[in-house]
Amino acid sequence: MTLPQLPDENVGRTRWLKIAAAVWLLLVSILAVVNSVGLSRLIEQSQASAQDAHVQALNTRVAELEQQAAVSKSQPKPVTEPDFEAARKALDERLALVEQAQATDAHAGELQALQARVADIEARMKRTAASSAAPRRTAEPAKPKVPEPPFNVVGVELRGGERFLSVAAPKPSSVLDVRLLREGDAVGAWHLLAIEARAAVFSVDGQTQRIALP
Structure with missing residues (x-):
């Protein structure tokens, strides 16, 4: 003869199931929050790395321009207008990308300093190109002296x-x-x-x- 289950036993089992489900939901929520925070930090780190890469590339380009300006001043060969326009266009594109990525970034002061250096380099290269393009006067050959006959x-x-x-x-x-x-x-x-x-x-x-x- 089987005995019927007691109501108290069913109630206790249901309660433990609810507690286990609540604990599971809590753990899942904690893991979701931890993953979201880690993903946000990872995104911030990747953005900072990309901005640093842009700044480093800009520094390298500025150094190359300064070297080209120094070479153009020491050599008589002038900087051609197409080369100057191409370099300035590439530099403007890089500056635009960095300005867009760092509109509210802490590198704003460094970016302004780089822009000032670029403007100074462009002004020096323009002066060098203008002075090199000025027409040079060629010395007229001296006319041979007519000799006097000895008779x-x-x-x-x-x-x-x-x-x-x-x-x-x-x-x-x-x-x-x-x-x-x-x-x-x-x-x-x-x-x-x-x-x-x-x-x-x-x-x-x-x-x-x-x-x-x-």
Whole structure:
């Protein structure tokens, strides 16, 4: 013969089940809160790492620009306008990204200092490009000095059907100082090339000189 279960035993079992369910729900809630806090910290750390990476990249780019500005000042070769515009465009894009990511960040002061350095570098590069683009005056070659002949042209004489040029020393003392030159003859460095109607053509030191006939 079986005995019926007591009502008190059922009530106690139900109560323990409710307590166990409440404890389980409490543990699940605690784990959810811990996971949410950990995820938030992880997101904050990743954002801070990304911002630090942007700042580091900007510092590297600024150092490269400063080095380029120093090299452009020490070398005569000017910075070309396309290179300057490309570098400034890339730097502006990086600055825009950093400004957007760090609008309310503690790196605002460092970002302003970097912007001031970039503006100073751009101004120096513009001055260097402007001074390099200024037209340089080329020195005009000196005109060769016309040499003075070591003789005086007396006139033209015709002997045996051939024309001769009579020349004499600057201060002749006798008729022996007068010489007759045919085409091809020379007096010192002066070579007679031709006897024209109104001038005698000479070659001296690689130049062609004409002396009028009296």
